[in-house]
Amino acid sequence: MKSILLLASLLTLAAGGALAGERGSPTPACPQGVLTLRLLRSINNPPQPDVVGTWEAANPCVTIEVNEVPFGQLADKISVLAASGNPPDIFGYDGPNTASYAAAGMLLPLDAYLPAGFKDDVTRASLTEHSYLGKLYSPGTQQTTLAMFYNATLLDKLDIHPPTDLNSGWTWAQALEAMQKCQQGRGDDVAVWGLAPSHFGTGQPGFVYRDLLFERSAGDPKAPKDSSAYKTYFAISPDGKTAEGWLNTPQAVAGATFYRDLFNVAKVTPKAGIPTAFQDGKACFTLDTSYFMAGLIKNDPGFKWGVTPLPYIKTPIVHTGSVTLGVSRKTKYPAQAAKFVIDVSTGLPAVEYAHRARILPVLKSVRDKMPELNEYPLSIFYQELVQWGQPRPPSPHFAQYDKIVSDALRDIAYGADPKTRLDAAARTLQPILSR
Numbered sequence: 001m002k003s004i005l006l007l008a009s010l011l012t013l014a015a016g017g018a019l020a021g022e023r024g025s026p027t028p029a030c031p032q033g034v035l036t037l038r039l040l041r042s043i044n045n046p047p048q049p050d051v052v053g054t055w056e057a058a059n060p061c062v063t064i065e066v067n068e069v070p071f072g073q074l075a076d077k078i079s080v081l082a083a084s085g086n087p088p089d090i091f092g093y094d095g096p097n098t099a100s101y102a103a104a105g106m107l108l109p110l111d112a113y114l115p116a117g118f119k120d121d122v123t124r125a126s127l128t129e130h131s132y133l134g135k136l137y138s139p140g141t142q143q144t145t146l147a148m149f150y151n152a153t154l155l156d157k158l159d160i161h162p163p164t165d166l167n168s169g170w171t172w173a174q175a176l177e178a179m180q181k182c183q184q185g186r187g188d189d190v191a192v193w194g195l196a197p198s199h200f201g202t203g204q205p206g207f208v209y210r211d212l213l214f215e216r217s218a219g220d221p222k223a224p225k226d227s228s229a230y231k232t233y234f235a236i237s238p239d240g241k242t243a244e245g246w247l248n249t250p251q252a253v254a255g256a257t258f259y260r261d262l263f264n265v266a267k268v269t270p271k272a273g274i275p276t277a278f279q280d281g282k283a284c285f286t287l288d289t290s291y292f293m294a295g296l297i298k299n300d301p302g303f304k305w306g307v308t309p310l311p312y313i314k315t316p317i318v319h320t321g322s323v324t325l326g327v328s329r330k331t332k333y334p335a336q337a338a339k340f341v342i343d344v345s346t347g348l349p350a351v352e353y354a355h356r357a358r359i360l361p362v363l364k365s366v367r368d369k370m371p372e373l374n375e376y377p378l379s380i381f382y383q384e385l386v387q388w389g390q391p392r393p394p395s396p397h398f399a400q401y402d403k404i405v406s407d408a409l410r411d412i413a414y415g416a417d418p419k420t421r422l423d424a425a426a427r428t429l430q431p432i433l434s435r
Helices: 007-014 049-058 071-082 095-103 124-129 152-157 172-182 208-216 228-234 250-264 290-298 334-345 347-357 378-388 398-413 418-433
Strands: 003-005 035-042 062-069 090-094 147-151 184-186 189-195 283-288 305-308 318-320 323-327 389-391
Touching (some): 049 334, 071 095, 095 398, 152 172, 208 318, 305 378, 323 334, 398 418
Parallel strands (some): 318 389
Antiparallel strands (some): 147 283, 147 305, 184 189
16 A cells, blocks of 8 residues: 555644645656545555555556544544545445435445446345435445354353254343353352443443344334334334334333343343453353454454354344445545445455455355355354344434434443333434434
8 A cells, every 4th residue: 555644644634735636747657647545444444455555556547545543533534524625535434324424415426337237236235225315325345243152162061052043043032041041140249241241332332233133123024014013123214214103112112121131130241341251251142243253263262152143032133234435525536436446345355355354245246256154153144144134224314313322222221211211312313313
């Protein structure tokens, strides 16, 4: 990669440094000069340096200047720079924000630049997540789903054998029974927890990607569309403008009550974060993505482990979505920026990255080149993506939805009344979503 700038450089550029889309002096190989495109992404997220370098070598008249910020600062930085007169040409961002950014006029539609047959190749969940008003704003670079990891060394001693296929996946009632049997200690004297705490987001309970699934799995997508069971499963109206009667249904309250009771009645999971509880043998189960599997393979925890499908209350469901790439609507060179985004998200770069990182591919054509997706345990994650995957509730105001619902779920985990708290969240969201 020709240059990687860290946060200090990014702030300098935002204050009026080099402009995005600049061209250097002409050369015999590049008579119009070498074009510099700026890319903003979170640290350690795709596209990786080797992918960028390979693309630059194949496109010698374009250089990619990569600016990095911590993931927790990414959304705020994108909002600031997108509104400026000098935004990056390309954004790496969290996929559920596609509709929000598209609605705000921050992203360029990519339909005119997509290769033939792309929309038939992309998975349904990714196509839904990255589309807004019928246009596609990102090809998607990867997908994620949650499954439940378990300490097989501990469970074998108890003759507990979690299922390893989706058809026999546990309900949450079955999973709770196993967690209670496996946990060692109660109250303030717990040596091994039934379920490790979340490490997503801030490490507190309530992260929508993980914890809203307790509510949504209490619903039923096959129920009549005007029923509360149907609305519970989707947690927001199809147009993304209504939370009242979707987020706070009786079924959603029941799911949130089960979630609260894991912390406060069954007490099988702690409220305080313990980032490495599972890896340290201090938890029987944990909920995580296939990235976590790659970490366990690389750093052997010293015990036998396995993966089982994510439990559910009534209907199996997993959230999809991960970091992705989009083109700034303000870029002066949309064709070149779109080419980079599409090139690194498809074909050989996508295959090589998926193999290395053990991520789930967005494209079926990439899937066909990954035999490991059919092998346990990675097969669990991919089958969930195909059979159970749903995007986080899509809305042009997803960022606000995510924050308000996360706050509500966190309060419920700490003991707040589920109905009262969900009602309050729906009331707060309604004027925001209806704008």
